[in-house]
Amino acid sequence: MPKSVRDILSMKNSKKITVITAYDYTTSQLCDKAGVDMLLVGDSAGMVMLGYDNTIPVTMDQMCMFTEAVARGRQNALVVADMPFMSYQASRSQAIENAGRLVKAGADAVKLEGGTEIRDTIHGIVEIGIPVMGHIGFQPQTTTLQEGYKVQAKTKDSALRLVESAKSLEDAGAFSIVLEMVTREASKIISESISIPTIGIGSGPDCDGQVLVVHDMLGLYEKIKPKFAKRYLELSSDIIHAVESYRNDVVSGKFPGTEHCFSMDKSELERLKKEVD
Numbered sequence: 001m002p003k004s005v006r007d008i009l010s011m012k013n014s015k016k017i018t019v020i021t022a023y024d025y026t027t028s029q030l031c032d033k034a035g036v037d038m039l040l041v042g043d044s045a046g047m048v049m050l051g052y053d054n055t056i057p058v059t060m061d062q063m064c065m066f067t068e069a070v071a072r073g074r075q076n077a078l079v080v081a082d083m084p085f086m087s088y089q090a091s092r093s094q095a096i097e098n099a100g101r102l103v104k105a106g107a108d109a110v111k112l113e114g115g116t117e118i119r120d121t122i123h124g125i126v127e128i129g130i131p132v133m134g135h136i137g138f139q140p141q142t143t144t145l146q147e148g149y150k151v152q153a154k155t156k157d158s159a160l161r162l163v164e165s166a167k168s169l170e171d172a173g174a175f176s177i178v179l180e181m182v183t184r185e186a187s188k189i190i191s192e193s194i195s196i197p198t199i200g201i202g203s204g205p206d207c208d209g210q211v212l213v214v215h216d217m218l219g220l221y222e223k224i225k226p227k228f229a230k231r232y233l234e235l236s237s238d239i240i241h242a243v244e245s246y247r248n249d250v251v252s253g254k255f256p257g258t259e260h261c262f263s264m265d266k267s268e269l270e271r272l273k274k275e276v277d
């Protein structure tokens with residue numbers, strides 16, 4: 001049985017929550033085996049899997065395909081799927097319909113970027129029985145357009161606005177909230193102000209859990225290297241070296257070796273040669 005939303009809620013104040021993104025079956029399986037609590041099918045997939053410059057072009061069809069693959073790979077983790085830009089902003093019914101599509105694709109919950117202004121949308125989705133994760137602080141779907149990548153809640157007023165947003169998302173029925181690039185001091189205050197878990201990315205150690213993009217922590221994605229994304233491996237250089245070795249082996253004739261070949265019986269080969277001659 002996979003983890004439930006109730007399991008995640010009960011971890012607040014007792015155990016730190018580990019979240020990692022995944023977009024495909026194989027990565028989902030590996031991260032699930034490693035024991036993470038939640039797999040986030042983030043719209044960062046548009047950047048790391050599809051090569052967009054930001055998350056804005058990502059579509060519902062793409063998110064459904066990634067979500068299906070991740071759901072097939074998981075055994076224990078809760079699967080949360082991002083609602084992409086403009087899949088929930090137009091109307092409450094649009095939001096509910098698209099949240100439902102992600103659940104049919106295999107998500108246990110959906111994530112939406114936004115604060116107080118989307119509380120009714122969140123309430124609408126939660127009311128029909130789909131768990132919602134909030135996402136405040138740096139919001140890549142909109143902040144990117146306005147001011148670029150920037151740390152949030154550096155001042156008293158901006159921090160206070162985030163505390164208010166967090167409270168209204170909790171009131172609307174969200175089961176957890178991602179805090180992206182929020183100053184560590186503000187994150188601590190937000191986390192202490194609500195009774196649902198906060199999941200931080202670039203928001204310091206006082207969040208109730210942490211999330212990282214899997215391509216960042218494995219050292220696979222080179223285009224941006226956020227300060228907060230600790231690299232546990234440098235897989236991109238390992239991969240380049242491996243493919244170079246393969247190429248050299250093909251060019252020199254070292255690959256494939258006997259152990260990589262399939263053979264005919266000698267007698268069968270003799271009969272073949274006679275007939276060809």
Ligand SMILES: Nc1nc(=O)c2c([nH]1)NC[C@@H]1CN(c3ccc(C(=O)N[C@@H](CCC(=O)O)C(=O)O)cc3)CN21
Pocket residue numbers: 043044047048055140149150151213215216221224225226227228229
């Ligand atoms: N691969 C990847 N990792 C992420 O963490 C991530 C995505 N993609 N896509 C969606 C958002 C966008 N995010 C980003 C993107 C860039 C920076 C960045 O350039 N940060 C700089 C400057 C921060 C500042 O203003 O001081 C840094 O040094 O961290 C941070 C977060 C986080 N998310």
Ligand SMILES: CC(C)C(=O)C(=O)O
Pocket residue numbers: 021040041042043044045082178180201211213
């Ligand atoms: C950075 C995380 C929280 C996210 O929203 C994503 O992966 O899209």
